[in-house]
Amino acid sequence: xxxxTIKPSEITPESVYLNRRNFIRAGLLAGTSLATALTYRxxxxxxxxxxxxxxxxxxxxxxxxxxxxxxxxxxxxxxYNNFYEFSTDKASVAREARDFVTRPWTVEVSGLVNxxxxxxxxELLRFDQEERVYRFRCVEAWSMVIPWIGFPLxxxxxxxxxxxxxxxxxxxxxxxxxxxxxxxxxxxDFPYVEGLRMDEAMHPLTILATGLYGKQMPNQNGAPIRLVxxxxxxxxxxxxxxxxxxxxxxxxxxxxIAVPEWYGFYSNVNPDVNPVRWSQAxxxxxxxxxxxxxxxxxxxxxxVAHMYAGxxxxxxx
Ligand SMILES: Nc1nc2c(c(=O)[nH]1)N[C@H]1C(S)=C(S)[C@@H](COP(=O)(O)O)O[C@H]1N2
Ligand SMILES: [Mo]
Numbered sequence: 001x002x003x004x005t006i007k008p009s010e011i012t013p014e015s016v017y018l019n020r021r022n023f024i025r026a027g028l029l030a031g032t033s034l035a036t037a038l039t040y041r042x043x044x045x046x047x048x049x050x051x052x053x054x055x056x057x058x059x060x061x062x063x064x065x066x067x068x069x070x071x072x073x074x075x076x077x078x079x080y081n082n083f084y085e086f087s088t089d090k091a092s093v094a095r096e097a098r099d100f101v102t103r104p105w106t107v108e109v110s111g112l113v114n115x116x117x118x119x120x121x122x123e124l125l126r127f128d129q130e131e132r133v134y135r136f137r138c139v140e141a142w143s144m145v146i147p148w149i150g151f152p153l154x155x156x157x158x159x160x161x162x163x164x165x166x167x168x169x170x171x172x173x174x175x176x177x178x179x180x181x182x183x184x185x186x187x188x189d190f191p192y193v194e195g196l197r198m199d200e201a202m203h204p205l206t207i208l209a210t211g212l213y214g215k216q217m218p219n220q221n222g223a224p225i226r227l228v229x230x231x232x233x234x235x236x237x238x239x240x241x242x243x244x245x246x247x248x249x250x251x252x253x254x255x256x257i258a259v260p261e262w263y264g265f266y267s268n269v270n271p272d273v274n275p276v277r278w279s280q281a282x283x284x285x286x287x288x289x290x291x292x293x294x295x296x297x298x299x300x301x302x303x304v305a306h307m308y309a310g311x312x313x314x315x316x317x
Contacts, residue, residue, distance in 0.1 A: 011152065048079040049094035051218045056211045058147050062130025064202075067299070069132060072144040072215045076286050081220045083239055084188055085173065085180035097219040100179055102240070104312045105224050111170075111246035114161035118152055121224045123200065125210055129153040133228035136237075137269050137298045139276060143283045148228055150209035154202045162198070162246050169201040170194075170251030171227060172243035194238035195251035195265065196229065199307050205230055205300060208241075231300040257298050264317040269298035273317050 002016050051074070081093035084102070085188040112311035129149050137143045157169070175191035184191045200206060209228045210217055217223040222239025235255050240258035245251075262276045271281045281293040297304050308316075 001078035009196070011239045013026065013227055018052045033150055046272055049220075051078050051094070051215075051220075053090075053211075053216045053218050053223075055215055056129055056149050059129045059131055059211075059214065062132050067133050067135055068262045068278050069135070069145045071213075076147055078146060079210060079222055080142075080144075080286060082140075082234065083220055083222070084186040085175065085190060085240075086142060086220070087181070088186060094218075094220040096181075100219040100223065100240075102219065102224040105242075107225065107241055107244060108129045109156065109160045109244045109246075112163040112166035112248060114163065114231065115159070115245050116299075119156070124156075124225055127155055127208075129210060132205075132209075132228070134205075134228060135295075135300075136230065136234060137294070137296050138234040139263070139267070139280070141278060141280065141294075142286055143292070144286050147213055148163075148207065148209040148213035149214065150207040150225075150228065152204055153206045153208050153227070156208060156244075157201060157246075160246075163255060164165065165248050167198050168251055169196050169198065170243075170245045170247055170250065171196075171238045171241050171255055172245075173238055173240050174242045187292075188254055190240070191242075192238060192254045193251065194236055194253050196236070197307075198246075200229065203304065203307070204305055231268055231297040231304045233269060235263070236267050266308075266313075267314050268304075268313070268317075269294065270296055270317070272296075272313055276317050 045190055059064075079094050080090050081095045082090060086096035087093045103121065106118050106125065107115075107121075108118045110116040128151055130151065131149055133145060133147045135143060136146050137223075153169075171194045173190075180190070181308055188310040196206070207228050209222070210225050211276060212218070212221060217226065222237075222241075225241055226239040227237050227241065236253075250265055253265055255267075257264060264275065269280070274280050280294055282293050284291055
């Protein structure tokens, strides 16, 4: 994405940590060359990568006008990405993920369920697909509005019949070292893992997204199927899922493993909770210059706040 209005400091805050780890790992030289590379990339952004992907038929409008805000362009959504398996540089993910092989693809659903089952992607694409236009807020303090296509995670979970002992849902991304960079280069552990509490997973706003803008999911956005939880920071919305497991204890999550004092399990969007050393009070919508006020639960408080009633949001961040 060609955007010279963002300061380098706003581009990759998550890699501030990465920087730190690289310093420890490879010494000052590695850190300096990373900074040089990031500076170079800032002044010489690569041209946007064209996306070639099929269309999705029979999408019905779902929970319509959920934002009433103007969606970001397809080019913005597909050329400014976080997908560390391919690149830690948001403008390069599209190019690095261009040849990502997503067929055949299966998602194994297991754990505390009556009917464990492996779904192939063709079956998942046969779930009733709807459009969901959601705000999307990254913890790096940028946001977008994205017209996703997908179906409620609840619809999938109901097919496997969760046991009453299931309290959490754990998710795992594919890790294929032949197609993806090493955990060492990315600075975080792979496979990327995430999790939700059962009520969050069953919430009607929580979807498994199979596409956007009427097209099948572009590789860089998490093809062929990814989670979208619009009231939480973007890193909860795990991409390219291959495993879903219902558990009775809180599953480990990638950014919490990496920097536990910054990234909690809940990670609900909250302008007043700033565990990370930059403020969450404001955000920049990609394509805009002026900062916006961050909305509690990313503007979905009416729908989701009840799930956290009585919880200390500063403690359970
Ligand atoms: N497997 C995996 N999922 C991931 C990430 C990642 O690096 N790997 N990045 C997360 C972060 S930090 C964000 S902001 C969103 C970005 O989604 P987008 O590129 O579709 O906007 O994906 C999330 N899901
Ligand atoms: Mo993010």
